[in-house]
Amino acid sequence: MNFELSDEQRLLRATVREFARAEVAPVAEELDRTKAFPYELVAKMGKLGLMGIPFGEEYGGGGADTLAYALCVEELARVDSSVCITLAAHTSLGTMPIHLWGTNEQKAEWLPALCAGERLAAFGLTEPEAGSDAGATRTRARLDGGEWVIDGAKQFITNSGTEISGCVTITAVTGEDDGGVPTAARRGPASQGRREISNIIVPNGTPGYEPGEPYRKMGWNASDTRPLSFDGCRVPESNLLGRRGEGFKNFLHILDGGRIGVAAMGVGLAQGALDEAISYAKERRAFGQPISKFQAIQAKIADISAQIEAARLLTYRAALEKDRGESFTLTAAQAKLVTGRLAVRATEEAVQIHGGYGYIEEYPVCRFYRDAKILTIGEGTDEVQQMVIARQLGC
């Protein structure tokens, strides 16, 4: 096996690491405290080409591979999860469907501004009654005079309501025939029956489409997450993304890839917590010596560090499988499951090592702890990952 990164991947990782430390770290606490969306950082990341890492150079993307993308995500999450999820949701959820299934016209319309970070893209799948059972979508779209008329609601949608949000690609029921795509997540009673689900691009500012007030979240405070409502919202028929009826299958594919990014976030966040814990343990003295010299602290640091390395390799492997065009569903779900739990545990241990100071917001580990929990929930809960893994193993 070759564990070596390419020169480009190494330089990109070093660049993003430097960017995260020099540009993101100094403002992370304030952004979190004031729940302010990081417009300036998004603009800077756009200028560096980080808002379009895996997309085609002809549309202003970086033309880099999934592993390069995962490395960038990891380095950002090591310092700030809000900035990181803004980039990750924009890339692997928001822009990816247009990159994969957009017509040339749709790509030309959206990708240049999205890759430049001048506009953000959102992914509208989750609904109040369709989370893990995503196929239970109730949002409907019907054709009327060459336009889709959309009615329904989405929730927990990242990047949907910022000043630079460009569009959301949603799933909507467009008919009663789902194209015969049986999926794991559609076995719930709410999603039974043959329903045709399609993807539609809805530009921000379209009458009838309203992003709601941002949620008050436990973490990821500087990222933008909102409920969306569609009330007689009309968009041109040509805003259909991909083939009619393939929307659900396509979004499951997007989630598969998105898991690699979220897994990289888990690795990065755990590493960031470990960095802080080691640095604090070497400085903080008790009983006449740095607490890093105590076996109880060393055991925590050693355990977390070993688990991070294992989780990192699993995540990189999922990325490499995707880059080689192999099936990566199993590895990506395993990586997502392992890294989310690891991030929760690592941040908890980092807080523990900090003692009382870990409970105070001036120390990054306090924010890291709050930011970690969503990684066992977002883009497929742990329980959904277990279901995907078990099915992949033939259960």
Add this chain to the structure above:
Amino acid sequence: MKICCLVKEVPDAAVQKRIDPATKRLDRSGEKNLNPFDTHGIEAAMQIREGDAVQVDEIIAVTMGPESAVRALHKAVALGADRSVHLTDAALEGCDVCATGYALAKVLEPEQPDLVLLGQQSDDGECYTIGAVVADHLKMPSLTQVIKIEVEDGKLVCERQAEYGYDTVEVDLPAVISVGDAINEPRYPSLKAIMGAKKKPLDTKATGEVGIEADQVGESGSKTQVLEINPPPTKEAGEVFEDEDTNETVSRIVAWMDERKLL
């Protein structure tokens, strides 16, 4: 104008530095990076190019180092250099500052640069001298610790950090200028530039190709010899003055400093 930027591959800042007792040289294993001080030299070249005082036709990154040093050149071209030159040869191993300066001057000679820029120090050896040695061999004027460069009528007006304040110096071209880190804020290489770095021309040169005389380089050609390496003496424990009466404490501190002729 043709600008050559000297760059060096150094151990990454996060790597704990250690001396290899066997070779008495810095252990250069582990993660490496482009010397951060040299990124200020490249940025200075880019800012001259982007300014309107002079037309810059070419920016060339030049390094001497092992095979891995090509990564430092990739970063240099990602930061804006148009092409790069890599002097690499087993014969160069063990070069001290004098021998390195000589070898670099030999690579620079055929390029005939109008300006040679480099960081004022390397993040590993920290000698601060390579620019002056290169300038001596090229018979060019040399300025060190420059924090401002203006191009005026084919000359440079530079501000350099001096011990007390700043010197403003006019210098004829061609010249070798080593820059301080206060001169600019280096840009980050963009993803596009990183992905395109390998497409920019890279010349790999051996000593024989640039007329380097074998007895002038390597450990044997070096003028310095490392006899022994010792850690700096440990600091003596300080003296703590408990502040009960501030006036009295101040007097005691002043007396203490006076006794040691520190005032």
